[in-house]
Amino acid sequence: MPGEERVRLLRVSHGNTVWTLGKLEPEYYDGIVTNWKGVTIAAPGADCIPLLFADPVQKVCGVAHAGWKGTLAGVVMTTVSVMMTEFGCSARDILVVMGPCVGPCCFTLHQETAGEFMKIDTSCVKGVNTPRPSIDLRCATRVLLECGGILSENISDDCTSSKCGEVTLCTTCHPDMFFSYNRDGSNFGCQIGFIAARDSPITVNIRPRPHIPHVLAGDNRLINNQQDNHKRVRSRILEELQDNDSI
Template identity: 60%
Template structure:
């Protein structure tokens, strides 16, 4: 079922520009006769004229005189670029939590529009395309013929569209304040660049993703283009090079990638001794763990959820640093980033038993159906058992004198994302580290 309609009048052939009202009236008639729901929201996308925005209400009154129901749910969006218009409409769709959209547009704009959609939307949205019609009879629809110059535009370069999108997103203001990076005094600043992100200072606008979301997936509404812009702003603020940025490919396991060797299909740990290469691990309840050896000048990052914790992903990362780069385990520093705390996190009884075996203190209310789990304590115990010195581990049991790092993500909605708290459409923060040049 179509939940919304987008009429693309942004780049009509010249001979149709003067027939705006007639064309809109005809199209609205088609919607009213053919729509399976009553008065879906209708968005009309138009190019901004040099004279500025006209009075849309007055302009559309004649075209809407027979469509009062549609008039109440119709909005005209004028912008200088397709990106600006389409992104504005996306915001309207997200405000209403709409996902199924019919796009009515000139035939020559279809391939072009698909390129924009691929970059500005995710698989959460479903699109139907219909050619812009010149007749309102549902059984006798006439397709508008494009002008030759319009046909040429249908073969536009994808790189030009990408550039247009990037320029527009870069022009947007930060949301929820300035970008904030948490740093640990345990990791020597003279050798390593590192930090843990918070949720402020990006452009993501959906409440559970706002504002510096750093992960895009087919199940969330934040497109890759927005995540890339958030990451660009982080790189600028932190001082690392995006071209040498590598993030783990999460599988909730214990595989570790060695930078410079064949990259696994998926992995939750990554290590390197290459200067200027920034490595990162995500977290949105799971622990982003950073590793630094100031003696051998090696660093690592790991994503440790409950499954990865039980599989020993943190020690697997330590072992990779030792075996690949000759690190001494007693030189390795480990910092646990923001993650869900034992105050909030629960697991079913069967999974809780595995943490109880590591240490009974890792589980609270063990006899309940869903006991509380302390992922950080379990991680610390496994690291100490593997030879990491207790004083070389920072978690919530060892608070940084300069700044606390290991917050509970679920307890601080103003600072962090949380899958546990926010549900499916959650945002993601990261921990990152690199050897300085």
């Protein structure tokens, strides 16, 4: 790892290319996987989902950027597959954290594209017979992960919601908390999710606008309105890392 940058941010193209650190760097990539210690890898999101992956057994971590194009292109399971093929990870050991994204309340697609999400699972699409059905990116991502062998209890996620007090708020609905391309157009910013493998317990963070913490805080505490599944998976990440000499 000599001479390498200590922070690597995805070069997003809304595709399914995943870069393993140490190999030839592609021009663009929507996922990074590594077992290098002391290097932080990061995924942006401005309505798309920043995803974090950790295998405490093989001491491997990864990030991915999944919008609707990347989801249909398979970037989520490509990231998992690279962890398995490059580092010998087992899907059952991989822990996944899903960051904030646009909810079905604010995100629609044309009928033809919505039909591709219907193929993933019918519950991912609402208003099927309307000109522009609503798409639930989080639902689609969870289904793909579970179908790919990731245990349900190893996925930290709650259904994206709008204005109803649930944990994972829609990025478009909450301008006071999140940046949103869908809402702000070309004048948009990004949330950043990042993770690092190191000798002490793993650092996992999903960071929106600097003045308002949300989802996973840098001091490894969850904000008060996180629900039980977030707490359960977060605790398991830390416990398993400590049991396996942490990465």
